Amino acid sequence: EDEKNNLRKGIDRLFALLTEYLESKSGEDYDYEYDQVVSFGELWSTTLVADYLVSTGHSVEWLDIRNYLITDDRYRDADVLWSESTSRIRSRFARSEKEIIVTQGCIGGTAIGTTTTLGREGSDYTAAILANILDAEKVVVWKDVPGFLNCDPKWLDGAVRLGEISYKEAVEMSFSGAKVIHPKTIKPLHNKNIPLYIRSFLDPLSEGTVVTSAPGDAYDIPVFIRKENQMLISVLPIDFSFVMGDNLSLVFHGFMVHGIKVNLVQASAVSINVCIDYEPQKIRNLIEELSKEYKVIYNEDVEIITVMRHNPEAVKKVISGREILLEQKTRRVVRFVVRRELQN
Known part of the structure; x- marks a missing residue:
């Protein structure tokens, strides 16, 4: 009960902080202002998820990732400062005694505590960063598609799901315009040989696509x-x-x-x-x-x-x-x- 009350108080506190910020005099740097405001969406949504998990009996810790994922000050597309982030994330996650840690995607913070965002598909990228730093066994991302397809079904008929693809193919497909995963998400996983599973939240039992260093499927289906x-x-x-x-x-x-x-x-x-x-x-x-x-x-x-x-x-x-x-x-x-x- 105390944890639930604390989480709900956290939502009220976030609303108060945003209200105070919006009532203050805004600056002229649009990218900076953008990051300070849109980041509240991640903070609220993860607070609600943590609240739900607590209500179902799980032991949960909500973590503000901005204090641990440290970036430069290129707002709306910040670069991660890997050395500082690695030190902070490993130390903080190791101290947690909870069953589940709920934290945000897409946002980070500068060394002086200013909020930043990581650009397009930043939440997937955050998962890859954390997986790399914490030496995760795998990463699973949930999408509204069944995985990587060989074409966009809204464009061409006869789309086929690709069961397994390599990191290289995933980067090439993403860079060329496939919208399932951003190319920058792949590199932290490739560096540690961590497989990426892409699953559909519309069909949770489907197999999806796995991105790995040595895909088992040997196929030459045009993409x-x-x-x-x-x-x-x-x-x-x-x-x-x-x-x-x-x-x-x-x-x-x-x-x-x-x-x-x-x-x-x-x-x-x-x-x-x-x-x-x-x-x-x-x-x-x-x-x-x-x-x-x-x-x-x-x-x-x-x-x-x-x-x-x-x-x-x-x-x-x-x-x-x-x-x-x-x-x-x-x-x-x-x-x-x-x-x-x-x-x-």
Whole structure:
């Protein structure tokens, strides 16, 4: 009863803290303000989960991860400070005498106690970080899909669940646009050879997908991935002085400074072609800067289509009739930048 009362008092305290924060004068740094506010969602939800587990008779400790998962101050996409986080997490988790520890995903804190968030799919990433630091046996994430599929069933018919895939394939699929797991979640698990199980909360008894270093399934089913809402930018020299060396470095420094992540790049003697997520304000600023030194042309409303374990029939299935703006091909992966299909 005391634990339940403490948890409920914790919710009231969190509401009071947020109210006080919102009534104070806000700053001009949107990313900073974002992290301070949205983090309360994780704090409330985990408090409710802990309260429920206590009510069902479990021995539970609720832990504020912001005091232990330490990051830099790059708000909305913070980087983990691994050495400090490892020391704090191992020490604190080892002291717990409870059956279950409930803590938050996606959020962390700086060394001076300011709240940060870890970016897209940050909760899965948090699970991978904790698993790595605590040498976990496995990680299980629950999704609204049955695991990794060889295509998005909303896009193509005949989707097939992939029972086992390698860490490398998971990273390639995620980077190419598969939304099941973010690529950064895989690295901490791969480093410690910790298997990742992806299960469906809509069908808890289904097998899902396991991501491991040595998958048992030997199959060559083509995998189709579509990354929508893209923009293709071509950067060309004004005087044909391009493209390698200093110019290449300067161009990509511009992308980094403006916080734009590159999804695909192809360089030739006289141009760099880059495909990125369509983020209008960041892109306008980048193009304005690049145009001072280079000629910049671009195509909006394009898609990246990736076919892994490709064969001619598989490629034809997704590219037939499409206008191809750029193509990249290796032994097992082929990527196309194409114009978006108009809906009838």
